[in-house]
Amino acid sequence: MNVRALNRALLARQHLLERSSLPVPAMLGHLVGMQGQAPLAPYVGLWTRLARFRPEDLASLLTGRQAVRGLLMRGTVHLVLAEDARVLRPLIQRVVANGYTGHFGRRIGDADLGAVARFGRVLLHERPRTRRQLQDALAARWPEHDAEALSYAVSYLVPTAQVTPRGVWGSTGPATLTTLDGWLGGPLDCRPSLEDVVRRYLRAFGPATIADVQAWSGLTKLREVVEPMGLRTFRAETGEVLYDVDDGVLPDPDTPAPARFLPEYDNVLLSHADRARVLPPGRRVPLPPGNGASRGTLLVDGFYRADWRRSGTVLEVTPHGRLTAGERAEIEAEGARLLQFLGAGEQSAVALVSGK
Template sequence: MPRTVLSRRALNRALLQRQQLLDRGSGPATELIERLVGLQAQAPLAPYVALWSRLDGFDPDELSELLRSRRLVRSSLMRATIHLVTAEDCLSLWQLLHPVADRGLRGAFGKQLAGADVDAVVAYGTELLSQEPYTRSRLRAVLGERWPDWDATAMAYAVSYLTGTVHVTPRGLWGENGPAALQTIESWLGRSPVADRPIDSLVLRYLAAFGPASVADVQTWSGLTKLREVVDRLELRVYADDEGRELYDVPDGPLPDPETPAPVRFLPEYDNLLLSHADRRRVNPSGRTIPLPPGNGAAMGTLLIDGDYQADWRHHRGQESAREASLRITSHRALTTDEQEAIELEGARLLTLIGNEATPITFATD
């Protein structure tokens, strides 16, 4: 049967609404994090900017307290990358997504681990991480001493990939810092991961937060494969994009008017909005490479203008004095006066979170 065709702009507005980027929402941070199936969190402070852009009146101390109380954790899950998730999601998703970590390890370190007894390495590493947190460098040293003939770096990654772990606090707390240290999920949360959620549930949650989307999109976001059979057995709405590809959606997925205005939004490093589809043109029509900078986060990221990725931002704190600080906006095209004013207004709000509201905002075009 003929499918309803959704334009790129219609998909853009649907995604922005579901990501709470058309209008900031209200409510606890845990509710939004659960609804979005986590927030990307390789840069440990990035989720603070992600939540600030999505929640009205967001208080960074709320997120820090949720991490301290272990109601939220940072763990490697979707795509074998670090996400900030609820404790319940961490416990229920780890086993479901374990094949992604296994495949990632083999792809990255298969040659280095040839001949090694990976099961023995992981068992010993799990025992260590169940007792106390270990940085990867410390884990590397201990494993290398025990098995000097095998690649110590690869062994440390095998443990971190194949053992369900969390990144422990104080790393990731607002205004604090600490080493990137790992501990087992079971020892940190006091419960073992269990496979109590079917893959169907994960696909439905993805579509509710990122849809309408293709099978390839779901697979890109999760890192899982062979999801066509899962999508086919679900009761979903079916659309087509402007190139005829089938897109799937939950029955009650909102589709706002494509002409709905989209406000300027600052996104942090690695925001899932930009990384969770195989076809990312709905928010990145030019196909520009998404910058993936190192660092702790909350200092740089991307900027949505009329719903699309059209600029980058970077907060310079000033090495010598506060007078040298700036919020630097680098746009990918010439900005209109109205766009620049909107960016300045939203940027001034961002500075109340990450810096000093008196910090000057400067502009450049690449």
């Protein structure tokens, strides 16, 4: 399979060739969650995939605890369905815990991590706490240790959820943590199926190599899991084996791909070890700061070819190279729809600025 074939398969499975009529919970489940590092980014990610999406459709899932935000794949914040959080967090726990071995792990000294995690869990189960509140409580218990490092130990070692109003459209709030099982009102899955999760990944991101599955999840040593699953296989141009589910969509590589605005950190850009199926050579995924819904990337003919940023009532689009007249017109029309979704008002405009 060549890069273009893989690109069109990815776009079709991500509902970026045609907007879908799926309900929001069904789309969240199909995508196996969405990157939520920027709290409002999933709203743009759903708008670009769904034919009739309203922000309240997602906000109500969060406030109703049918969806939740927390550390999951790659040890980063994801927004997932509640039932998926119960399955994914036990599978990903070692990935999240391993993330603590870096900067903060070096600062914790000889503190008993098990005791810190147990005490931190009690604190967060008692009531949701901000990072500062958790840090202060841990400092009172272990005054001889780095309180900030202790607080991060708790968030890495204890499955947690970020409570609302964080991540709710039209609301603001600091990142406030509680225990994941407490927030969801039930225990996490004690026997989660990694094979089921691999199949779901392939249905949304495949065909893919074992290295791709590992890049998406953060897990390692998955060859012993994937190879015995009886999946159908293809051969990439590079010679690598691509795995896929039997019913995975494989559109014609020449299928037209419309311009699509993606939010910050969209998993389309981050979920493969070999990102050539969507990133041109030498292009990296930008990782801007912020709460989301204000900047992102733009797919043109299926590939990352521009960045966008909302500045007041103006949507600034910065192409990476030359665009045809048809591509410019398509971007302007789709950008106007994005501005309408973002509530920019009647005087809003799309501006294509100098490429880079």
